[in-house]
Each structure stands twice: as C-alpha cells, then as structure tokens.
Amino acid sequence: QSALTQPASVSGSPGQSITISCTGTRSDVGAYNYVSWYQQYPGKAPKLMIYDVSNRPSGVSNRFSGSKSGNTASLTISGLQAEDEADYYCSSRTTTTALVFGGGTKLTVL
Amino acid sequence: QITLKESGPTLVKPTQTLTLTCTFSGFSLRTSGVGVGWIRQPPGKALEWLVLIYWDDDKRYSPSLKSRVTITKDTSKNQVVLTMTNMDPVDTATYYCAHTIYSSGFDSWGQGTLVTVSS
Numbered sequence: 001q002s003a004l005t006q007p008a009s010v011s012g013s014p015g016q017s018i019t020i021s022c023t024g025t026r027s028d029v030g031a032y033n034y035v036s037w038y039q040q041y042p043g044k045a046p047k048l049m050i051y052d053v054s055n056r057p058s059g060v061s062n063r064f065s066g067s068k069s070g071n072t073a074s075l076t077i078s079g080l081q082a083e084d085e086a087d088y089y090c091s092s093r094t095t096t097t098a099l100v101f102g103g104g105t106k107l108t109v110l
Numbered sequence: 111q112i113t114l115k116e117s118g119p120t121l122v123k124p125t126q127t128l129t130l131t132c133t134f135s136g137f138s139l140r141t142s143g144v145g146v147g148w149i150r151q152p153p154g155k156a157l158e159w160l161v162l163i164y165w166d167d168d169k170r171y172s173p174s175l176k177s178r179v180t181i182t183k184d185t186s187k188n189q190v191v192l193t194m195t196n197m198d199p200v201d202t203a204t205y206y207c208a209h210t211i212y213s214s215g216f217d218s219w220g221q222g223t224l225v226t227v228s229s
Contacts, residue, residue: 098213
C-alpha cells in the first residue's frame with residue numbers, strides 16, 4: 001500500500017487561505033468517505049483536525065475545512081495564522097488493509 | 111477524558127523483539143466500534159500506520175510489516191500490546207498509540223515513545 005501523495009510544502013501569508021491536497025486511488029481516498037487530517041507541531045503528537053472528509057472534532061477552529069473530489073482530498077485553512085505553521089498529514093481507510101497516511105506537508109506562514 | 115500512554119524500552123538491539131504497551135483510560139475496548147492503533151514516525155519523517163485492533167478483536171495490519179507485528183489487547187487492564195520482531199536500525203522511530211472509533215480518524219493520541227535500534 002503506497003502512501004497518499006501530499007505536496008512537501010505549502011506557504012501563505014497571514015489572513016490568506018491555503019489548500020493542501022492529498023491524492024490517493026480508488027482503493028483508498030476514492031473508495032470511502034473516511035479521510036482524516038492531522039496537525040503536528042515539532043516534537044508533539046499529531047492532533048486530529050478533520051475526520052470523515054469534512055467533519056471537525058469539537059474544539060477545532062472552523063477555519064479548517066475538508067473536502068474530497070474523486071481520488072483527491074483537500075484541507076483548506078482560511079484566515080491563516082502564525083499558529084497554523086505545522087506539519088499536516090492526511091490518512092484514509094483502504095479497501096485492502098485498514099489505513100494509509102500521506103507523506104506530510106510542511107505549512108509555512110510567511 | 112481519553113488518555114493513552116506508551117511504555118517500553120527506549121533502546122533495543124538489532125534482531126531483538128520490541129514490546130510496547132499502550133495503557134489507556136477514558137474508554138473501554140469492550141465498546142462497539144472502538145479501536146486502538148499504533149503509528150510510528152522515524153526522526154524527521156512521515157507518520158506510518160502499523161496496526162489496529164478493534165473491540166471485537168478484529169486486527170488490521172500494514173502489509174509491509176504484517177510478518178513482524180503482533181497486536182493484542184487486555185480489556186481488564188485497559189492495555190494494548192504491540193510486538194515487533196527482528197528489529198532493525200530503520201525501525202528507529204517514535205511509536206504512538208491512538209484511539210479511534212471505526213475508521214473515523216485517531217482522535218486521541220499518546221505522547222509517543224522514542225525507540226532507538228542500535229547495537
């Protein structure tokens with residue numbers, strides 16, 4: 001099972017919106033609405049930001065939103081803030097095993 | 111409040127077997143839909159899912175590690191145990207355990223434990 005494909009890095013200025021893509025196949029992202037997104041600061045455990053493609057856990061800012069089209073899922077962060085600078089990972093359920101993660105995206109707030 | 115904590119050796123030698131324990135509170139592995147997974151992260155690299163066990167003892171393994179990994183649960187002790195055989199330096203990583211309900215993401219994570227494989 002290959003990792004989901006994410007851009008290595010994205011950047012944006014405070015107040016802007018950015019989108020991180022997560023590309024899989026019809027055996028994972030395209031097969032289920034079970035895509036999750038995680039935020040991770042250096043040296044810290046990941047934090048769930050989005051589950052089931054577009055749902056936010058309690059306490060997560062509504063500046064974070066998720067969507068999916070075909071085999072590609074996306075995480076959008078609007079009103080970018082300095083505290084959003086972190087690594088972001090997507091994951092998806094798969095038809096063959098259970099789960100697969102993306103390679104991660106480093107978000108830089110300029 | 112859900113909490114999880116990983117415990118085990120911080121250093122193992124090549125070819126040895128690693129055993130890590132995830133001790134949790136705030137939920138029960140007898141509850142329908144609940145699962146505990148193990149995820150690792152080599153220094154400076156991406157997350158890698160390893161294995162997952164559900165309340166009904168259904169177990170799912172990463173294909174690349176299936177031959178080396180075993181997962182068990184002890185519901186009376188609120189623990190999940192990961193065993194990984196034939197450890198290699200490339201297995202050096204921070205190992206996390208995490209809670210999930212069905213496939214809806216890992217919503218609570220342990221702090222992680224760094225395991226170094228070196229002679």
